[in-house]
Amino acid sequence: MVRAGVVVTGTEVLTGRVADRNGPWLADQLRQAGVDIADIVVVGDRPDDLRDALAFLSGVQLIITSGGLGPTADDLTAVTVGDFQGRPSALDPDLEQRIADIVERLMAGRGWKTDPEATAAAVRKQAFVPTGASVLAPVGTAPGLVVPPAEGRAGPPVLVLPGPPRELQGMWAAALADPIVGEALAGRAELRQRTMRIWGVPESELSAALRRHDDDLDGLEVTTCMTDAELEIVTRYAPDAEQAYDRLGDALVGEFGAALYSRDGRTVDRVVADALLERSLTIATTESCTAGLLAGRLTDLPGSSAYVLGGLVTYSNLAKHELAGVPMELIDRVGAVSEEVAEAMAAGARWRLGTDVGVGITGVAGPDGGTAEKPVGLVHLCVVAPGRTLSRRINVPGSRRDVRLRTVAVAMHMIRSVLTE
Amino acid sequence: MVRAGVVVTGTEVLTGRVADRNGPWLADQLRQAGVDIADIVVVGDRPDDLRDALAFLSGVQLIITSGGLGPTADDLTAVTVGDFQGRPSALDPDLEQRIADIVERLMAGRGWKTDPEATAAAVRKQAFVPTGASVLAPVGTAPGLVVPPAEGRAGPPVLVLPGPPRELQGMWAAALADPIVGEALAGRAELRQRTMRIWGVPESELSAALRRHDDDLDGLEVTTCMTDAELEIVTRYAPDAEQAYDRLGDALVGEFGAALYSRDGRTVDRVVADALLERSLTIATTESCTAGLLAGRLTDLPGSSAYVLGGLVTYSNLAKHELAGVPMELIDRVGAVSEEVAEAMAAGARWRLGTDVGVGITGVAGPDGGTAEKPVGLVHLCVVAPGRTLSRRINVPGSRRDVRLRTVAVAMHMIRSVLTE
Numbered sequence: 083m084v085r086a087g088v089v090v091t092g093t094e095v096l097t098g099r100v101a102d103r104n105g106p107w108l109a110d111q112l113r114q115a116g117v118d119i120a121d122i123v124v125v126g127d128r129p130d131d132l133r134d135a136l137a138f139l140s141g142v143q144l145i146i147t148s149g150g151l152g153p154t155a156d157d158l159t160a161v162t163v164g165d166f167q168g169r170p171s172a173l174d175p176d177l178e179q180r181i182a183d184i185v186e187r188l189m190a191g192r193g194w195k196t197d198p199e200a201t202a203a204a205v206r207k208q209a210f211v212p213t214g215a216s217v218l219a220p221v222g223t224a225p226g227l228v229v230p231p232a233e234g235r236a237g238p239p240v241l242v243l244p245g246p247p248r249e250l251q252g253m254w255a256a257a258l259a260d261p262i263v264g265e266a267l268a269g270r271a272e273l274r275q276r277t278m279r280i281w282g283v284p285e286s287e288l289s290a291a292l293r294r295h296d297d298d299l300d301g302l303e304v305t306t307c308m309t310d311a312e313l314e315i316v317t318r319y320a321p322d323a324e325q326a327y328d329r330l331g332d333a334l335v336g337e338f339g340a341a342l343y344s345r346d347g348r349t350v351d352r353v354v355a356d357a358l359l360e361r362s363l364t365i366a367t368t369e370s371c372t373a374g375l376l377a378g379r380l381t382d383l384p385g386s387s388a389y390v391l392g393g394l395v396t397y398s399n400l401a402k403h404e405l406a407g408v409p410m411e412l413i414d415r416v417g418a419v420s421e422e423v424a425e426a427m428a429a430g431a432r433w434r435l436g437t438d439v440g441v442g443i444t445g446v447a448g449p450d451g452g453t454a455e456k457p458v459g460l461v462h463l464c465v466v467a468p469g470r471t472l473s474r475r476i477n478v479p480g481s482r483r484d485v486r487l488r489t490v491a492v493a494m495h496m497i498r499s500v501l502t503e
Numbered sequence: 504m505v506r507a508g509v510v511v512t513g514t515e516v517l518t519g520r521v522a523d524r525n526g527p528w529l530a531d532q533l534r535q536a537g538v539d540i541a542d543i544v545v546v547g548d549r550p551d552d553l554r555d556a557l558a559f560l561s562g563v564q565l566i567i568t569s570g571g572l573g574p575t576a577d578d579l580t581a582v583t584v585g586d587f588q589g590r591p592s593a594l595d596p597d598l599e600q601r602i603a604d605i606v607e608r609l610m611a612g613r614g615w616k617t618d619p620e621a622t623a624a625a626v627r628k629q630a631f632v633p634t635g636a637s638v639l640a641p642v643g644t645a646p647g648l649v650v651p652p653a654e655g656r657a658g659p660p661v662l663v664l665p666g667p668p669r670e671l672q673g674m675w676a677a678a679l680a681d682p683i684v685g686e687a688l689a690g691r692a693e694l695r696q697r698t699m700r701i702w703g704v705p706e707s708e709l710s711a712a713l714r715r716h717d718d719d720l721d722g723l724e725v726t727t728c729m730t731d732a733e734l735e736i737v738t739r740y741a742p743d744a745e746q747a748y749d750r751l752g753d754a755l756v757g758e759f760g761a762a763l764y765s766r767d768g769r770t771v772d773r774v775v776a777d778a779l780l781e782r783s784l785t786i787a788t789t790e791s792c793t794a795g796l797l798a799g800r801l802t803d804l805p806g807s808s809a810y811v812l813g814g815l816v817t818y819s820n821l822a823k824h825e826l827a828g829v830p831m832e833l834i835d836r837v838g839a840v841s842e843e844v845a846e847a848m849a850a851g852a853r854w855r856l857g858t859d860v861g862v863g864i865t866g867v868a869g870p871d872g873g874t875a876e877k878p879v880g881l882v883h884l885c886v887v888a889p890g891r892t893l894s895r896r897i898n899v900p901g902s903r904r905d906v907r908l909r910t911v912a913v914a915m916h917m918i919r920s921v922l923t924e
Contacts (some may be wrong), residue, residue, distance in 0.1 A: 092728070093726045093728075094726060094727075094735075095527070095730035096527075096530055096540055096542075096543060097527065097530045097531055097534055097540070097726075097733060097737070098526070098527025098528055098530050098531040099527075099531075099728055099730070099737065100728055100730055101522060101527065102523070102526075102527075103522075105519070105545060106516070106517075106518065106519025106522065106523075107518075107519055107581065109517055109518045109519050110519040110520075113518055119517055119518070119544050119547070120546075120552060121517075121544055121545060121552060121556060122517060122544070122545035123542055123543070123544050123545075124542060124543035124544075124545075125541075125542050126540070126728075131541060131542060134542075134559075135542060138555075138559045141785055150816065151669075152706065153706065153707045153710065154706060154707070154710040154727065155710065155714075156726070196705065196707070196708060197708065197711055199711070200707050200708060200710065200711030201707060203707075203711070204707040204710070207642065248900075248901050248905070284610070285573065285574065285575060286574045286575070286617070286621050286622060286624075286625040287617065287618065287621060289575040289576065289621065289625070290515075290618055290620070290621035290624070293576075299526060300874075305514045305515060305548075305577070306515075306575070307513070307514075307515030307517075307520055307521055309520070309521055309720070310513075313516075314520060315679070316518070324790075336807075364561075367795075367816070369795070372799070373795070373798050373799050373801075373802035373811070373814070374788075374790070374794070374795025374796065374797070374798030374799040374814055375795060375799040375818040376795070377770060377794050378793070378794050378795040378796040378799055378907075379796030381794035381795075381818065381868075382796075382903075382904070384869070384870050384871060384903055385871070386818075387818055387819070387872075390794070390816075390818050391818055391819045391822055392815070392816045392817050392818045392819060392822035392826065393794070393795055393816035393818075394812035394813070394814075394815065394816070394826075395788070395795060395798040395813045395815070395816070396813050397802065397807075397808055397811050397812055397813045397814075398808070398812045398813060400812070400857075401812055401856060404855075405813065405815075405826075405855070405856075424532075433827075434825075434826070435822060436821075444631035448805070449805050450805060450806070451808075468646075480669050482805055483803070484669070486799075499543075
């Protein structure tokens with residue numbers, strides 16, 4: 083098995099001020115390319131710690147670093163990797179000119195005033211690279227680097243990539259095409275990777291089902307995880323295990339029925355979008371506690387303007403009445419957080435936007451505003467479609483954020499259920 | 504300096520299917536408690552890799568693991584840590600009973616049907632813990648553990664915490680209060696940590712400014728990072744460097760003026776909320792390409808119902824007209840993505856919701872729908888407040904997601920600017 087290790091650098095990542103999106107992205111790309119990931123190590127902007135991490139990972143075939151290529155003094159990755167590989171750094175004048183051209187265009191585009199001296203120092207810093215390293219063309223301002231060990235030294239090459247995800251991802255194809263990287267990863271066997279998704283079933287039930295079908299798992303590497311009350315089953319296998327994978331799929335459909343809502347890896351977002359497109363239906367929302375997050379999610383996918391016409395965010399009771407046409411008398415009688423008001427909000431979305439499907443959401447997101455009868459976390463949802471109405475009441479534990487995000491997930495699955503089951 | 508290392512376990516984290524929220528959270532908590540973080544190591548559900556990571560970190564004073572305490576067979580952290588510390592695992596019958604009670608309540612609350620045998624196996628698995636470890640009471644179903652090295656062994660104790668962030672965070676106070684953890688972290692010196700925020704200035708300018716004021720930085724540990732086109736400056740210092748920190752703040756205000764919009768660490772979200780509350784103003788939105796994400800963000804903070812009355816998501820042109828009152832003639836003449844329509848949308852939000860402040864956003868989120876004249880990433884924003892109108896046109900590079908999120912950030916800063924500058 084060919085293995086790689088990833089080092090994510092940056093005190094801002096280590097201390098949680100910026101979430102690392104690179105480690106997981108790289109891991110996913112590598113796995114799909116048939117390379118196993120050993121570890122992702124996050125270190126701060128301290129050369130000693132980076133050096134220790136490189137040494138820790140030196141048993142793998144390729145080390146990839148992300149971050150620490152920026153213009154500031156605490157961006158130390160290039161020089162530290164060079165020293166680790168026995169390649170002292172020097173200024174690359176061609177690279178300096180290329181970066182200077184990029185920076186000039188960038189600053190002009192943003193209309194930022196800059197101090198020429200500070201800019202020149204920043205450019206020079208980014209063009210100071212280990213001798214003998216291959217340079218990958220910058221996507222932003224920082225170049226990538228492939229740094230093999232110096233003549234006579236052992237250990238894997240280090241692929242040095244920039245921290246901003248857009249830049250790192252934009253450089254990935256060039257990195258894989260680099261001959262030294264290619265040689266390091268020689269012998270990798272591309273694997274198929276397939277995903278199934280289950281909604282509303284505890285992980286322990288899935289574990290028990292997988293144990294019951296242990297015989298079907300030969301040649302399959304199955305991993306499961308639960309996110310957003312949803313179970314994701316990711317399976318990797320060599321092409322000759324395709325039939326085993328099909329048998330596993332059949333077995334799980336037998337176990338979980340319609341709860342296994344995606345056998346082809348489509349997310350609930352994609353399933354909902356496809357169902358709306360296939361049946362030429364339009365959709366609109368009226369949201370209170372989620373306040374636009376469901377509309378925002380329904381429009382995440384490109385092309386959503388074909389079926390999302392709009393939505394209403396009715397945070398106040400008056401807005402529920404005036405925008406969505408919920409009778410004030412109803413709100414006074416049963417309260418804004420109630421099954422009746424959720425249904426009137428769903429109907430109001432259909433009516434106001436002239437759509438086929440309407441969704442209404444009203445709840446107590448907290449942390450304040452809860453009562454004994456209507457505690458924080460209580461949410462009423464309703465989906466109205468031609469000939470069908472589906473209402474649900476949920477109690478979500480956790481923070482305001484948890485309540486809002488879980489509610490949006492439940493709403494997506496209710497829409498899916500109404501449209502496809 | 505007292506140092507800790509964090510091991511995040513889980514193939515789903517390593518492969519990017521679940522984002523790690525625990526490593527950064529723990530790092531932040533530890534730093535505020537005066538403990539330095541050496542590394543965060545992410546490993547898959549493989550005992551060998553976990554063991555290697557524990558060995559790599561064994562020079563620190565405390566190792567913390569997160570994840571791998573669940574009910575499934577690939578949750579191996581407790582047993583692996585026990586073996587590493589020379590403490591074989593055994594069933595803890597009291598713990599088994601406590602977990603069984605919790606699981607029973609949980610399943611009843613969710614209304615899930617469960618197989619009693621699968622449930623019992625899951626409970627037993629979670630009560631199988633290293634001998635001599637201290638048990639931290641479960642927040643979800645999994646207990647935390649403090650596992651010191653066995654008699655006669657060297658190395659730091661390992662604090663074993665569950666993977667779900669809510670459970671891990673809920674257990675943190677109890678973990679810090681554990682005597683073995685307390686002893687490991689003895690000698691830590693609590694530091695002050697303060698944050699300043701700057702909007703619309705490149706990182707190289709900040710670096711240059713910090714170099715100019717190098718004399719003011721004595722005793723201060725300054726880290727900077729750029730997220731969402733915003734610069735965050737986090738400084739840690741011992742209490743006796745308070746005056747040096749004040750001088751740094753004065754110097755940066757002198758350099759950047761109003762661009763340094765937060766000297767007290769408040770986020771733009773908080774600054775906007777405070778400005779609305781102080782002046783008793785209300786706000787509403789009309790969103791096209793962001794489709795509810797701005798309304799969703801304005802309502803992230805508790806108490807936002809005091810000033811957010813609602814919003815309109817006008818994805819279709821007809822919705823822009825019928826909901827926000829944008830004249831069809833205007834849309835036909837200048838196009839839906841235009842300064843004029845953004846302003847009419849902002850005015851429409853104020854009018855329709857009866858608020859003091861209105862925000863209008865219309866743009867091309869992509870990846871399709873762009874033209875030479877109105878390319879993907881072009882967005883017009885407008886904020887209308889009593890006596891003040893602010894319009895901006897931006898061109899955002901990157902993906903649909905990048906365009907939408909950056910637009911929401913720009914809108915937040917435009918609202919802040921209108922209300923506070």
